[in-house]
Amino acid sequence: xxxxxxxxxLDDPDVRAELRLRxxxxxxxxxxxxxxxxxxxxxxxxxxxxxxxxxxxxxxxETYSYIDAWLFGLTLWRLKQRGEPPPPPSQATVDVxxxxxxxxxxxxRETAIAARDIRYPHRTYLLDDGNSSAMRAMAQExxxxxxxxxxxxxxKQRHAKAGNLNNALCQTNGxxxxxxxxxxxxxxxxxxxxxxxxxxxxxALVQTPQWFxxxxxxxxxxxxxxxxxxxxxxxxxGWNAAFFCGSNAIxxxxxxxxxxxxxxxxxxxxxxxxxxxxxxxxxRRAVRQAQAVNNGAALAAINDLQxxxxxxxxxxxxxxxxxxxxxxFQQRAAAAARPLVVEDLARLRAEVATIPGLNEDEDLTxxxxxxxxxxxxxxxxxxxxxxxxxxxATVRELLLAVDVDxxxxxxxxxxxxxxxxTEDMATAMRLHAAGxxxxxxxxxxARGLAPEDLRSALQQRLRWAQGTIQVMLRENPLFIRRLxxxxxxxxxxxxxxxxxxFFSVIYLAAPILYLIFGMLPVRAxxxxxFWRLVPYLITNELVFAVAGWKRxxxxxxxxxxxxxxxxxxxxxxxxGNVYAGRPLGFVVTPKVRQxxxxxxxxxxxxxxxxxxxxxxxxxxxxxxxxxxLGVQTEGIPTLVNIFWIGYDLLMLSVVxxxxxxxxxxxxxxMAADRGFGAGPIPTPTEGGMGG
Numbered sequence: 014x015x016x017x018x019x020x021x022x023l024d025d026p027d028v029r030a031e032l033r034l035r036x037x038x039x040x041x042x043x044x045x046x047x048x049x050x051x052x053x054x055x056x057x058x059x060x061x062x063x064x065x066x067x068x069x070x071x072x073x074x075e076t077y078s079y080i081d082a083w084l085f086g087l088t089l090w091r092l093k094q095r096g097e098p099p100p101p102p103s104q105a106t107v108d109v110x111x112x113x114x115x116x117x118x119x120x121x122r123e124t125a126i127a128a129r130d131i132r133y134p135h136r137t138y139l140l141d142d143g144n145s146s147a148m149r150a151m152a153q154e155x156x157x158x159x160x161x162x163x164x165x166x167x168x169k170q171r172h173a174k175a176g177n178l179n180n181a182l183c184q185t186n187g188x189x190x191x192x193x194x195x196x197x198x199x200x201x202x203x204x205x206x207x208x209x210x211x212x213x214x215x216x217a218l219v220q221t222p223q224w225f226x227x228x229x230x231x232x233x234x235x236x237x238x239x240x241x242x243x244x245x246x247x248x249x250x251g252w253n254a255a256f257f258c259g260s261n262a263i264x265x266x267x268x269x270x271x272x273x274x275x276x277x278x279x280x281x282x283x284x285x286x287x288x289x290x291x292x293x294x295x296x297r298r299a300v301r302q303a304q305a306v307n308n309g310a311a312l313a314a315i316n317d318l319q320x321x322x323x324x325x326x327x328x329x330x331x332x333x334x335x336x337x338x339x340x341x342f343q344q345r346a347a348a349a350a351r352p353l354v355v356e357d358l359a360r361l362r363a364e365v366a367t368i369p370g371l372n373e374d375e376d377l378t379x380x381x382x383x384x385x386x387x388x389x390x391x392x393x394x395x396x397x398x399x400x401x402x403x404x405x406a407t408v409r410e411l412l413l414a415v416d417v418d419x420x421x422x423x424x425x426x427x428x429x430x431x432x433x434x435t436e437d438m439a440t441a442m443r444l445h446a447a448g449x450x451x452x453x454x455x456x457x458x459a460r461g462l463a464p465e466d467l468r469s470a471l472q473q474r475l476r477w478a479q480g481t482i483q484v485m486l487r488e489n490p491l492f493i494r495r496l497x498x499x500x501x502x503x504x505x506x507x508x509x510x511x512x513x514x515f516f517s518v519i520y521l522a523a524p525i526l527y528l529i530f531g532m533l534p535v536r537a538x539x540x541x542x543f544w545r546l547v548p549y550l551i552t553n554e555l556v557f558a559v560a561g562w563k564r565x566x567x568x569x570x571x572x573x574x575x576x577x578x579x580x581x582x583x584x585x586x587x588x589g590n591v592y593a594g595r596p597l598g599f600v601v602t603p604k605v606r607q608x609x610x611x612x613x614x615x616x617x618x619x620x621x622x623x624x625x626x627x628x629x630x631x632x633x634x635x636x637x638x639x640x641x642l643g644v645q646t647e648g649i650p651t652l653v654n655i656f657w658i659g660y661d662l663l664m665l666s667v668v669x670x671x672x673x674x675x676x677x678x679x680x681x682x683m684a685a686d687r688g689f690g691a692g693p694i695p696t697p698t699e700g701g702m703g704g
Contacts, residue, residue, distance in 0.1 A: 030094045037559055041086035044552040048079045051549045061536040067519070067526050068534040074516035081513070082553060084506035087499070089560055091251025092244055098454060099209030107135035107204060107263075108187030112177055113195035114142040120462065121195045122151055128193060129157050133204035136187065142177045160184055166423040174259070175429040175436035179273075182428050187266060194260040196462035197223070203458040207263050210452045217268030217449035218441060220246070221261045221456060225463035232565070233674040234470040235572040235667070236463035239564035240557075246453045254503035255453035256441035260461070265449075272443045273428035277419070281335050285325075288411040289342075292322050295408055314349040318408065321345035346408060432487045434597060435480025439488065442504055446495040467615050467671045471579060478511045478583030479590070479597050486591045513573065514580030521577075521661055524654035525628055528636030539649035571667035578621040615672035622668045629665075633658045 052075060061068045109128045113121050121139070128137045138158035141148045152159035160181050162171070172179070178192065189211065193199060200206075207219045222242035228234075249255045257264070296319050303311035325342045329335075419425045430439035441451060464470040490496055490504035526532040535542060557566065589595040616623055633655050639645040 027096075033559065033562070034092055037089050037092065037556070040552060040556045040559060041089055044082060044549065044556050045086055047549040047552055048082055051545050052076060052079055054545055055535075059535050059537045059542070061533055064526075064532040064534055067523060067532050068536075070519045071523050071534040074519040077512070077516045081506075081509060082556075084502060084509060085245075086556070087502055088245055088248035088252075088506060089556070090248070091499075092248045092560075093251035093453075094247060095250075095452070095454060098206050099212055101133060101205050101208035102212065105189060105208055105211070106187045107133065107189045107191060107208070108181075108185045109135050109137040109191045109193065109199075110140050110178060110181055111138070111193050111195060112140045112142070112174055113148065114174075114177075115145070116195040118145075118147050118151055121148065122155065124193060124195055124198055125152065125157055126155055127198045127201075128191075129155060130201060131191075131199055131204055132201045133208065135191070135204065136185070138181060138185065140177050140181045142171075142174075163423070169421065169423040170431075172427070172431040172436075173434060175427070175431045175440075176423070178429050178436075179424060179427050179431075182266065182269065183424060189263055189265055190269075191263050192260055193459065194461065197260050197459040198226075198461070199261075200458040203261075204263070206456060206458060207454055210454070211263075211265060213450065215448070215450045216452055217265045217444045218255075218257055218451040219263045219454055220255055220258055220451065221454050221458045222246075223258060223261055223461055224457045224459070226460040227465065227676070228463050229676075231670075232568050233667070233670045234464060234467065235568045235671075236470065237565075238569065240561050240566045240569050243455065243564055244560040247455060249503045250451070250453035252499040252503045253450055253497070254445060254500040255451045256445075256504070257437040257451075259435070259437040261459045262437075268444055268447070268449045269428035269440070270426070272440070272447050273426040275447060276430070276443065277426045278335070280419075282329060285335055285338060286329060289322050289326050289329075292408040292411050293319070295411075296322065310352060314352065317349045318346055321349075322408075350406070433480045433483035434476055435484065438481060438504070438507070439484045442484070442488065442490055442493070442496070445500050446493050448495070465676050467618055467668075467674070470671070471576075471618060474576060475579055475583055476597075478580055479587045481508050481511055482584050482587035483591060484508065486587065510573075511580050511583060514577040514584065517574050517577035518581075520574075520657075521625055521629070524657045524661070525632040527654050528632040528639075528651065528658075533650060539653060543653075568667065571664050574661075574664045575619075575622060575667050578619075612672065616669075619668040619672060622665050626662055626665050629658045629661055 052072075055072050055075065060072060109131065111121065111124055111128055125137065125139055131137075136158060138160050139148060139152045140160050141152075142162070144161045149159050162177070162180050163184070166176070166180065170176070182190070189208065191199070191204065203221070207221065210216050210219050223238075224242075225236050228236045246255050296315055299315050300312065300319075303315060321342055324345075325338050328338045328341065428440075429436050430443060433439045445451065464473055485505075485508040490501045490508075493501065496504075523534055527534070557570075586595070586597055590597050636645070636651050636655060640648055640651050645651055
């Protein structure tokens, strides 16, 4: 009887979720403790200073991995599994936005028809950034709205998808907005299953998973992300840090407009602050000029204006309106300039009188007018010492030049962030910083189309990584005071993961350097090293196994290491873009397979990985050969490094699978079956999800 009660108790999903969370916390705590003990030992007793470059590099890489384990563990610590969603409101107004840019019309048509047929009352709009006549005709044919950029966008920055959505937000008025990519076929009940969360008036965002119908079970391109669209997003949800992923999400218009206006005000404040800092520099230079000629009146005026700059900056810190600050400064500048005007005109009249060729009987205006046509006289005027009045005028113009209308932009207010090509994460971070809440609803409510060739998949991942690093460099969550510390770490965890490429190089190089050159980074007995490291690695794998229970996460593990050249390129290019203005070369991910590339062309896309695999194999052969011939007498270190080479080759082999991948005809013809009426869709916990 007790056995039956026990089984019934475990059949309760809430009980299972609670037990799983407790087990995860025990494993996370154990893993972090073992990692701390291992790293403490590594730093204090094992660094081989005779091979210090690789020795220090390896321990730094292990430290990076340990910090990553902390961030992953904290994410899982508050893993939230929501049950049934609340019922939807009866009379909410919803706009469904389908973003597109030069995708095939037939792919967009399927999405548009499914969006139009969503059961909850709504209005559907096709946001065509390609302004295609074929798209316009299709939208009219199926009876949905069609939006393109307004005239204000001509000649202005377009901001890719963020600009497209911002343009649409200014032309529509629904309380809520469902955002869909051009290939994401929504379920008819997607709004019924998500709108209920907005009964909480502080909820600004409900994100659902992205799932791709055209991915085979082994997922050679690593398109599915069951670990991310599962325990990772559930964990972020527990910290109120689940973020917008670009599609399959519903957003509250009021929240978007609020952060758009707040960012507009913040941008103006920064421009005024920069103008005031520049003004301080100009005024210090003017002081030196006035002191050089002992001009007391000019010094008094400039000192007064310097005091006005300090007062203006203090007003900004106090939160005074920008208009009040700029008006105050203009008034002080005009007052400071008045006593100099008469003096300056008198000095100018005296200087003009000393220039040869001018007629003393003519008035000042006539002489100045005539001097503009005489190159010699004009030169004499321009080389004379500049009046301090000019500096004051320049400072006044600095603040007048602050562009309240943001004439460099099509819209003064941009609800979605435009600081990155991943506008979704940046927007969500601003929403959370403004006090809004988000929800991750772990139910697949849309079917998408994943890249079908290696080149497209790499382009997509490069854009994601570049955009994430852009956000880290421009609005680092660690320094946004209005975010909670948990939210800061959850956002930073995603950004931190893209730095792994640099440390992967160290992990891959270490066994090669030892087997070929004898550079051993660790000074310790092999047995002691083994017993300190292995428990840490085992508990780490157990954390991933329990977190990703019934989810195929192996592909994700492989690609996290195998794409190390891409992650390095993303970081370097994002730094160049943010600090040097170099373009990223943004490319929209193709929705159909890109042809025209043979096997060698595919392999060239991952040539660094292929070369690395060749070096690993050669070093393994070299090491085993030296061991067999008796040249190398220490067998255990050699065999340990051979083991790591085998692991590295297994991880890197995924790029070979991706290069060889050719979709079967059945997979390529699934478009007719990708609607939600075509059959059952797997839940996120089913093994059909790739990793």
